[in-house]
Amino acid sequence: MKNLRMLWSFLFLIAAGTAQAATPSYDSYGSWLIACDNVLTCEAKGFVQDNDDVTSDSAPVNGAVDLRFIRAAGPGGLIQARLTAGFPFGLTDLRVDGRPLLLDRSAWTLTTQDGISTLSTKRPEVVAAFVAQLRDGTTLQVGDGSVPLNGLSAALLHMDDRQGRVGGVTALIRTGLKSASAVPPAPLPPSAPPAHRSSVLSGRERDRLMAWTVKAQAQFIKKQACDRLDKETDSLLETGVYGLDKNNAVVLLGCSMAAYQGTSLVFVVPRTGNGQPEPASLPSPVLIKGDTGDEGSMVTSPDFDVATGTLADFYKGIGLAYCGGSHEWRWDGHRFVLTGMTFQLGCGGSMSGDWPVLYRSKAQLRDQKKE
Structure with a gap:
């Protein structure tokens, strides 16, 4: 009987660690989108949307800025917050509804390449503190550009829900007492044909x-x-x-x-x-x-x-x-x-x-x- 219980426990652990691929989803909340792929890596992205003329060749308005939160599934899924703008900016240029944004310089990386500036962090506690400063705001101002914050909380809650984090310590919006180990494992990516050179035709x-x-x-x-x-x-x-x-x-x-x-x-x-x-x-x-x-x-x-x-x-x-x-x-x-x-x-x-x-x-x- 003991051996049988051990066998069932072993099979359960195998099943838990090999979750099937998920169904991709794409949803919008206000000025934010939330996209989750088939391995439940989710990306919440906010920006000024310019959909009035979808045939226009004009660049996005309001300074070309976007803010995104990207998180992998699973108890220890990596998380990243990334603010990107098509112009140089510094931490002192960041405000929420006119109030300076309080960021620990040592916890963030700011780079500029080919005219694109990116501020990012991969530390979970830093991301959580960042979200806390944004979630009740209306607009994140980045110099002369901006990111609307309407829809941010709903998009991040959707991310928490899809990854099974709601009510737990790893959630970004609706936190609770459930431990990180209660978060389901990340689904495995499906197999697919490997790369191969095309047959040459005359x-x-x-x-x-x-x-x-x-x-x-x-x-x-x-x-x-x-x-x-x-x-x-x-x-x-x-x-x-x-x-x-x-x-x-x-x-x-x-x-x-x-x-x-x-x-x-x-x-x-x-x-x-x-x-x-x-x-x-x-x-x-x-x-x-x-x-x-x-x-x-x-x-x-x-x-x-x-x-x-x-x-x-x-x-x-x-x-x-x-x-x-x-x-x-x-x-x-x-x-x-x-x-x-x-x-x-x-x-x-x-x-x-x-x-x-x-x-x-x-x-x-x-x-x-x-x-």
Whole structure:
């Protein structure tokens, strides 16, 4: 009986330490967004949002400043507070509703590079004290720039809730007596195909696969309202054929062009044997209400990296990319697998293309370690 109890305890510990991947989420509270990825690393980000004209190429207003809190899941999940501005600033430039912000200089790091200044700390007790000074305020002033604080507490409470910290000593908003050990373990990132070099195709094979795809999928292409037959427009779109493995290739077919980005259709085409060119299924998490979550075959500004075999897209909500999203997929021999994703709905912040992570995988983490 004792051995049986030990066995069950051992299996429970294994299960507790290998939590399954979580469902990514993206929510907004006032001027703050809160994004939690599939391993429950969460990012709360506040900034002046400039969504009145999403086609504008103008930079975000009010000094291009953002403040974010990034925290990993689990009892000992690392936490960081980071204030970023597109201009130099010092600690004496920081005020909450006109009152000087009280910060311990020795607990913070302030750097400036390429005109971008960043103030950051990774000490949990310092982050908690910082939040305490902000949570009842209206505006964090950074020189001539600012970060609205409406929605901060709600966003951080959402982070605490998703990571299982509410009512515990590690919570940022609704603290309590529960110990850090009561916080659930961080989910493990899902497996995904490792990076691999794309198969090299001859010019003749590329031409054959492209012509075959256009002919076999003519009706599908027509239904997508593609204007790729306009030669002037087609020359601006991403079109190409790349080897996935010895049996399959991927065809990117330029579809339509907007003001500053184009769309392409993605097809998987057999290089040998039976089968027909088929629209690719490119999975993506459902983040916004009303989104169907369909695994579509149309992507924006796609790129295929032949060195790693990675298909990526990059959608800009405005011309300077202060909002938008990106994906990365890899072929596993049968289908494309999502390996990475970023997303930001509200337009603004200090840097273009600097969007919260919504999905990560073991393959992506391996590649980051190699860099």
